[in-house]
Amino acid sequence: MTRTPFIAGNWKMNLDHLQAIATVQKLAWTLKDARHDHADVEVAVFPPFTDLRSVQTLISADKLPIAFGAQDLSQYDSGAYTGDVSGAFLAALDAKYVIVGHSERRTMHGETDEVVAAKTAAAVKHGLVPVVCVGETGEQREQRGAGVVPVEQLQVVLGAVSPAEIVVAYEPVWAIGSGQAATAEQAQEDCAALRRGIAAAWGDQAAADTRVLYGGSVKSGNIAGFLREPDIDGALVGGASLDVQEFAAIARFQQHVGL
Numbered sequence: 107m108t109r110t111p112f113i114a115g116n117w118k119m120n121l122d123h124l125q126a127i128a129t130v131q132k133l134a135w136t137l138k139d140a141r142h143d144h145a146d147v148e149v150a151v152f153p154p155f156t157d158l159r160s161v162q163t164l165i166s167a168d169k170l171p172i173a174f175g176a177q178d179l180s181q182y183d184s185g186a187y188t189g190d191v192s193g194a195f196l197a198a199l200d201a202k203y204v205i206v207g208h209s210e211r212r213t214m215h216g217e218t219d220e221v222v223a224a225k226t227a228a229a230v231k232h233g234l235v236p237v238v239c240v241g242e243t244g245e246q247r248e249q250r251g252a253g254v255v256p257v258e259q260l261q262v263v264l265g266a267v268s269p270a271e272i273v274v275a276y277e278p279v280w281a282i283g284s285g286q287a288a289t290a291e292q293a294q295e296d297c298a299a300l301r302r303g304i305a306a307a308w309g310d311q312a313a314a315d316t317r318v319l320y321g322g323s324v325k326s327g328n329i330a331g332f333l334r335e336p337d338i339d340g341a342l343v344g345g346a347s348l349d350v351q352e353f354a355a356i357a358r359f360q361q362h363v364g365l
């Protein structure tokens with residue numbers, strides 16, 4: 107199976123539902139104007155929970171070639187979990203993807219590898235494709251070696267979940283929102299280590315099929331370098347996904363790579 111390149115826009119806590127409608131409409135037009143061939147690249151947006159119904163309605167009514175997902179989900183199906191959102195609710199909205207284990211949730215909400223594993227299992231159970239985020243600090247990379255901490259984080263998830271379609275996003279903590287992206291070589295080193303980790307846990311076929319993304323200060327100016335690497339299948343884009351022209355330019359990375 108060939109891995110379709112995946113350009114994912116994580117809006118984080120930005121854009122309300124009215125701004126979401128305008129942004130997705132503009133994104134669809136921009137991609138269309140640029141003759142973006144959606145068979146070659148999959149483009150997805152990850153808006154805040156309150157935007158999802160509006161985004162779903164727009165995408166389905168206009169049959170837009172854009173996928174969408176949520177930024178988090180509960181590990182539980184339903185019950186007394188104030189403020190949480192079940193994977194069942196996201197599936198009922200036709201969300202295709204859900205981000206789990208983003209470093210902002212790990213650090214600001216104390217999510218452990220075990221919680222991330224439980225959330226990944228919940229996503230799979232409800233038919234969502236989890237985008238499992240892993241990453242190390244600069245200090246961890248220096249002290250323990252490239253890929254060691256992210257692979258350990260991923261192993262907990264892969265050990266707790268039966269093989270299924272997942273996307274893995276390698277996001278070095280120092281590169282998130284800092285304007286200082288990893289180099290393509292650094293990112294490739296870690297993404298290759300993650301793919302070897304998938305092979306060890308789930309077998310060679312799963313490793314060959316699973317898309318591994320890089321995230322951290324991705325822009326239209328550096329995307330091509332990442333996508334030239336053999337183990338990087340796309341990008342999880344934060345800040346730059348809020349600018350439609352810039353995000354569309356990232357989605358058209360093939361024009362920069364000359365593929």
Ligand SMILES: O=C[C@H](O)COP(=O)(O)O
Nearest residue numbers: 116282283322323344345
């Ligand atoms: O989920 C996206 C990442 O945290 C990257 O964010 P950034 O592109 O703003 O650095």
